[in-house]
Amino acid sequence: MQFSFTSEQEEFRSVLRRFLEDKSPATAVRRLMETETGWDRAAWVDLNQQLGLAAIHIPEAYGGQGFSFVELGIVLEEMGRALLCAPYFASTVLAATAIVNAGTEAQKRDLLPAIADGSCVAALAFTEPNGRWDTTGVQATATAAGGRFRLDGVKSFVVDGHSADLIVVLARRPGSVGDDGLSFFTVPGNAAGLTRRPLKVMDPTRKQARLEFQSVEADLLGQEGGAAAPFAKTMVQAAACLANEMVGGAERLRLSALDYANLRVQFGRTIGSFQSMKHKQADMLVDVELAKSAAYAAASAAAEDDPELPAIASLAKAAASEAYMQTAISTIQIHGGIGFTWDNDTHLWFKRAKSSEVFLGDPAWHRELLMRAWNV
């Protein structure tokens, strides 16, 4: 397992940080979060033309850059820090990873290059209104119809599902249960019979949609009935990625709280000179650094396809969820009244922390997965 970044990786991070500070200041976040789409296509194209970020972990054979999950983790940490409004998690992390894991060689050659260059934004529709993060929640059905399939059912909590060009859908053979009979399918975003409704999300910087399928024609992705394993792998890799995104946001909050404590004067002195504030900041640093270590371990395990990955990814997701949320709570507390206002930026990250705490499974769920992975 890798416990430090190479100088190339550090350099990549600092380039990325400067780029995102420039392209995604809080004013840009606030502008995009008020739109229904939630992101801007011109900015997305710009991001991918300049840095090729959408392609980062996609293999070179499919038009990607062929980097590992460590580099992807760096990208996500920086995006979480900048709270970038872009369909990156939906398209590159979830959909592209699912296609890499499940697709046939021909399908990967067909689908991935457009996702890698950013011209196609994809989304992964797996969760349903029941809100379960594993296959037990999948009720949408796929019925074979003359070499293609017809999808029926409702998907929910689909990140960027209302704006994606391509939807990767997890559905099951009618009558099947659990891990059996599951397959991935691809559907164009504007397919006939597909009704997409943006959900009213608490975190407006990451949009979600409800997708209703009524006899929608779909193409099979990968092996019919064989989606359980690639889906499980995708979820584990995505949890590792989300943990990295979350620790980036947590660190940004921690630093903003520190800056504010050093500026704000009460009782004739900066509040940062009070020991209660200093100790709170020390505790916040411990929380964030420990969660970062777990997130880095998960990215490294994903890069090496370590058999321990399922355990480490769940551990990292749980750790990042707790640390991000606790840091968000403390950051508002340190800001006092102004931290509760709409004009102060803290709530933007607070809401991302709350949404991410639950997204892909809450800490309690991941702790249970960890216990199962370690055979307790």
Added chain:
Amino acid sequence: MTEMTEASVRAEVRAWLEANWRTDYGLVEWRNILIDSGWGVPTWPTDWYGKALPVGLQAVVDEEFLRVGAVGVAKAGIRRLAAATLLAHGTPAQKEQFLRRSLSGEDTWCQLFSEPGSGSDLAGATTKAERQGNRWVINGQKVWTTSAHHADWGLLLARTDVDVPKHQGLSYFIIDMHQPGVQVHPLRQMNGHASFNQVFFTDAEVLPEHLVLDVGRGWAVATTTLMHERREADGVRNWGKSSSGTGRIYDEERAENATVMEPYKWYPQRAGRVDLVIERAKAAGVNNDPVVRQEIAKLLTLQKSAEWTARRARAAQLQGKPQGPEGSLGKLASSHVARASARVHTLISGADAMLTGEDGAMGGVIAEILVSVPAGSIAGGTDEIQRNIISERVLGMPKEPRTDNDRPFRDVPKNLVV
């Protein structure tokens, strides 16, 4: 001098061990041969028993010793801190008198810093050293002194001037522990062990030549000792590892370790024994209880995250990068781990957590965890001091306002020592 590379050092130490290492030596006899050769403390200067080896190559020497099972110089206990401190600040005569016998294990040491009235505020020591004729006369009390009951010498921080600010009125002495003016009483802890002592000085005497550095510069010397103590803190676990070989020298080494390590036998319990949690949950039949599973997972998440943070710090150190924040959090993180572990052990043990000794879970080991964990967040710098250090030195926040540094020590409010 020829350039020292890993290969050249390995070849040299290997050849020397082949020519000299035998298991039928007495422990002290062998260590004196080792000290004369320079391989006992190879990173020390050549004038004082070393070879001026770069610190990075120490591991090569250790590997070669381990390979043939050769015994090294005396490592465990306070003698190591004494040797490092005197090497840095001692006079040639002090080095001559003490270094060799500390390395050979003939002399044992204790550290006389903490007092009932000064814990976190170590520089507030009030034990007095007064010059009377050709002697220093010591009066006062020290506490938390590991191994004082069998120490030959003590590293003593004492006040020589109350009319200057606190840090400037301290001096550092080497005190002979075998004298009537020094009384050692064991201090019983809440876990029943008595690994520490209280040391009382009543007109105890110190020779003038046993003052280290100058009068009034004791704090600088104490800082050196404390720096080595922090550096060695991780090493405590490896101190007591004796070779498993047979032969006179190994028997003597095991006997030495048994004595030195006796006070540290409950330290694993102090750290919380996370390693026992899963086995205990299964043995108690509660490993399928969802609450227990959640609590175990929380604990393991914390512990693994802390372990990986330490690995990050070490990796950065090996790459020669400046120390990041991850390097300053270990002590505080280990307090959190230990406390979390004690909670989980309690949850797992249920009613048995009320019992101790042979009636308690695991023959009393679990009870010992529960009553030992509170020490970890106090010893070696309390959690509160750690938070001050992190916020001031790592985060650059304002230092605590002080009212004790800018006036004579005699005017600083102090504890009433009963």
